[in-house]
Amino acid sequence: MTAEQGVRAAALTILIAILLFVLQAARVEARPPDSFAELAERLSPAVVNITTSTLVAGNEGPQPLVPEGSPLEDLFRDFLDRDRPEQRQRRGSALGSGFVISPDGYIVTNNHVIEAADEILIEFFDGGGELPAEIVGTDPRTDIALLKVEPAQPLPYVKFGDSDVARVGDWVLAIGNPLGQGFSVSAGIISARNRSLQGAYDDFIQTDAAINQGNSGGPLFNLAGEVIGVNTAILSPNGGSIGIGFSMSSAVVKRVVEQLKEFGETRRGWLGVSIQNVTDDVAEALELDDTSGALVTDVPDGPALDAGIKAGDVILSFGGQTVADTRELVRMVGDSEVGTTVRVVIFRDGATQTLKVTLGRREEAEGLLSSGDLPEEDEVPQADEVLGLTLMGIDAALREELGLAEDVRGVAVIEVDENSEAFEKGLRRGDVIAEIGQQPVQTPADVVERFEAARDAGRKSVLLLVRRDGQPRFVALTPSG
Structure with a gap:
């Protein structure tokens, strides 16, 4: 063996030894830990018990043992309430847990632990005493609350991981x-x-x-x-x-806590659309390659409308990130900063477009949307049938009969054949077809005409925008048969 071959052999031996060591280390790391004792001992001082108390009304005295709804129920209640003093309040309590995230006393817990509490008391580990806490902010949507105590000395705390x-x-x-x-x-x-x-x-x-x-x-x-x-x-x-x-x-929690700490409330981005997932039949109707993205079902006044987004658009990308489904889009938008301008890629009429949307704030938008001025209703024709659907235009009498809101426009479904594809796809009496092929419909004749046009064009499915109890969704139906 030459000197050069000897060096190569030695290097190979060392390399194999290193590889075996790494594999052995990986196997050791993959084994369950022998004990959690050291970890528990190190982390427990940062975990706290939370006791809350709330004043609640208490019913004093005996209660009538009579069946609910019995004619004697009111008699017994009147008898027991006569000359009864005002109900006394009693103090109810609840227990929960939390953890310290900073030495100056910020504590994270669930919102439902401290909701409606009049007093919040923090008990520290291993006889470390108790302190009253104040609520910094809460977020019922994620069930997170941030509390603050005033410690005499720095507290043990833990950090968030990824x-x-x-x-x-x-x-x-x-x-x-x-x-x-x-x-x-x-x-x-x-x-x-x-x-x-x-x-x-x-x-x-x-x-x-x-x-x-x-x-x-x-x-x-x-x-x-x-x-x-x-x-x-x-x-x-x-x-x-x-x-x-x-x-x-x-x-999720880290971002919520950061906002509660800074503002005392959450400030989530708001796009201003109603959305649903793209199903296989919807993808076929829109001529999409797959079911990724979020299908826009409604666009009220807000950032999306201002940017030109329309019902029937499919949001494929938000801020440079691909949108897999509606849940992912909601997270992306909510995590975005209020007031930022974001590029949104949509699919419309067989092609993609890029729009710029300046996000609003969700908390300000909720409950503030209004229908605005509504157009006059068109003259209502007679009922018509198509694809197992009995349809009728909406007049005042039908609006009252079906309990439709004043701002609902479209064609009402009066009956659905239980053997039809429409019934299978979930259409029911009282639904309102607002659009077909992303075009508004006002009369049953409009619906029939759109289906016939789609059938003549050889389309396998047609997309309907359907509203039920004010909530929009898209349904794809086969225009023939």
Whole structure:
């Protein structure tokens, strides 16, 4: 063997040794930890128990034991209420958890833990005393609240981690005050990510770490000791832990806490559209390649209308980021800064367009939209039938019969054949067809004409904008048969 070959062999040996060491280290890291004791000992001082109290009306004295709705019920109530003093108030209490995020006393918990509370008392770990807390701000949409205490000395605190890099199967640690038993630690893994329960801004981490009543508002830690979630809810038939718990991800919580700390309230971006997901049949009707994006169903007065966005547009990109679905678009818009101008790529009439939208503030827009001046109603023709739908133009009598709002315009569905595609797609009596092929319709004849035109053009499906109880959605129907 030459000297050069010897050097190469030695280098190869060293490389193999390094590779084996790395693989061994990876295997060791993948093993469950021998103990969570050191982590729990380090993190627990930053976790707090929260006790709230609220004044509630109390009913004094005996209550009548008679069936509800019985003729004797009013008699007994009058008898018991006679000369009864005013109801006394009693003080109710509730328990929850939280965690300190700064040495000067900022504390994060759930909104439902402190909602309507008159007094909030913070109990610190291991006999560390108690302090009253004030509410800095709350966000019911994500169920997050920020509190503040005034400590005599700096407090132990924890930092947020990046929940977006957490993986299903990662170990997590929950610390809190379950069932009022005091500080308690439970461990488990991340069972699922990106869960949505009911809110528009939901991004829950699902975990099998034991979470019970009283854990609400407590932290969910990764093995680095960083908060990646706020324990919020459980799924249980009996109110106790069955291994399905939900923690609001730190990706959501961090931004909410920053805004509550700075403004005392949230300030979310507002685009000003109603949207729905793109289904396969809707994609076919619009001649889209796939179902990604968010389909615009309504555009009230606001930023989107000012920028030229219309009902029937599909939002494909927002601020340079591809939009997968409606949930993702809601998150993107909500996380954007109020007043910023954003590029929005839409699909319309078989081509893409880029529009610039200056975002408003969602909190200011909610509840402030009005219908404005409405056009006079057209003369109403007789009923007509098409594709299993019995249709009629809207007059005052029909508007009253179906309970339609004054601003609703279009063609009313009177009957739906239960064997029709329209029934299968969810159309029902009382629905209003507002548009077909992104063009308004006012009479049943308009509807028939649009379907016939689509059939003659060889279209496989036609897109209908349908309103029910004021809520718009798109439905794709086959124009033939």
